[in-house]
Amino acid sequence: MEKIRLCERCTKRYSRIPKEEIATTNEKECPACRNIFSKKKEMMQLVEKTVKEYEFDNFLLGCILPDKIIDFETEMIEKYEHEDQRSIKQDINQEIGSEFEKRWKKEVNFTNPEIMIILDYIGNKVKLQIKPVYIYGRYNKYERGLPQTKWPCRKCRGRGCKQCNNTGKQYGETLEELVAVPFVEASQAKNESFHGGGREDIDAVMLGTGRPFVLELIDPKIRKIDLKKLEKVVNEKNKDRVAIHDLEFTEKKKVVDIKAAKHDKTYIALTRCSESITNSDIAKINKIKDMKLEQYTPKRVENRRAKLTRERTVYYVKAERVERDLLKLEIKAETGTYIKEFISSDNGRTKPSITEIIGKPCICEALDVINIEG
Ligand SMILES: [Zn+2]
Ligand SMILES: [Zn+2]
Numbered sequence: 001m002e003k004i005r006l007c008e009r010c011t012k013r014y015s016r017i018p019k020e021e022i023a024t025t026n027e028k029e030c031p032a033c034r035n036i037f038s039k040k041k042e043m044m045q046l047v048e049k050t051v052k053e054y055e056f057d058n059f060l061l062g063c064i065l066p067d068k069i070i071d072f073e074t075e076m077i078e079k080y081e082h083e084d085q086r087s088i089k090q091d092i093n094q095e096i097g098s099e100f101e102k103r104w105k106k107e108v109n110f111t112n113p114e115i116m117i118i119l120d121y122i123g124n125k126v127k128l129q130i131k132p133v134y135i136y137g138r139y140n141k142y143e144r145g146l147p148q149t150k151w152p153c154r155k156c157r158g159r160g161c162k163q164c165n166n167t168g169k170q171y172g173e174t175l176e177e178l179v180a181v182p183f184v185e186a187s188q189a190k191n192e193s194f195h196g197g198g199r200e201d202i203d204a205v206m207l208g209t210g211r212p213f214v215l216e217l218i219d220p221k222i223r224k225i226d227l228k229k230l231e232k233v234v235n236e237k238n239k240d241r242v243a244i245h246d247l248e249f250t251e252k253k254k255v256v257d258i259k260a261a262k263h264d265k266t267y268i269a270l271t272r273c274s275e276s277i278t279n280s281d282i283a284k285i286n287k288i289k290d291m292k293l294e295q296y297t298p299k300r301v302e303n304r305r306a307k308l309t310r311e312r313t314v315y316y317v318k319a320e321r322v323e324r325d326l327l328k329l330e331i332k333a334e335t336g337t338y339i340k341e342f343i344s345s346d347n348g349r350t351k352p353s354i355t356e357i358i359g360k361p362c363i364c365e366a367l368d369v370i371n372i373e374g
Pocket of ligand 1: 007008031
């Protein structure tokens with residue numbers, strides 16, 4: 001029977017192949033490693049050059065090896081039925097990883113590394129996967145007409161045209177950029193993504209305790225940014241427009257959490273009535289307690305939302321007359337309630353509605369969120 005040629009290093013790795021079946025050879029002629037360990041120094045220099053500009057506390061190594069090395073290993077595992085055979089990748093990652101641990105005084109992190117370093121032995125290069133930095137916080141929006149995030153231009157769908165001044169945007173500034181830009185600059189991130197726990201209407205303000213959000217900084221070079229300082233920068237620069245607070249570093253999971261959270265909200269709605277408002281109208285409105293609504297997808301969002309009937313609860317409404325035909329309504333409602341439609345009835349798509357309850361057509365002129373629970 002022909003013996004298996006292996007170098008001393010690979011013989012150690014294949015410790016369960018019977019010794020008499022192995023013919024020792026040098027690394028250059030070893031089919032298991034193909035002398036790949038001789039590239040160690042070169043690869044390590046490449047890594048140091050590549051990660052130099054990134055700040056991180058922990059890392060993980062991975063590697064991409066030529067097919068011939070992988071094929072040999074697969075063949076050996078099948079032949080000797082050693083499913084638990086230690087792989088050459090493990091050997092490389094461990095050998096280089098432990099040296100970096102010592103040299104950098106940084107830890108290997110197997111579950112959630114800040115930086116994943118891939119040694120590509122086929123392309124002779126190093127690739128990095130940088131974990132984004134996630135920052136949780138809450139925001140207030142004081143300016144009407146400011147969208148939360150970028151909306152692509154309706155005419156060109158974001159490509160840029162005459163109508164949008166080649167910006168690709170339907171609206172000018174967004175809350176997202178007012179908040180995110182200082183963080184992107186401080187972290188030297190490539191990009192960012194703004195995750196809101198829901199969004200208010202573009203013309204609504206967001207008061208009280210604010211709306212939760214997670215700012216994701218993509219490919220950041222600096223991770224230890226000063227949140228307190230950046231909060232101050234954003235708040236001073238955008239006084240009377242936007243404010244952020246309660247900032248803390250968080251993990252990706254938080255994005256899912258704030259998206260899924262069911263936060264009941266309290267609104268102030270300035271409501272114009274087509275006729276004079278009577279005391280009896282106000283009494284009828286103030287009687288609303290834990291009222292179930294059926295809301296068919298509103299006309300104004302029917303292009304973006306599935307057409308169906310949703311059931312929502314309005315917990316209470318407090319009405320106050322401001323002018324002869326103007327009401328100030330404080331409304332607490334379940335998450336996802338369409339408030340404007342609850343007021344107007346949206347041509348009967350929402351039932352019941354303020355319009356239906358007092359028998360006089362009403363419309364919401366201004367809508368503010370004053371509190372989000374949780
Ligand atoms: Zn070998
Ligand atoms: Zn456009």
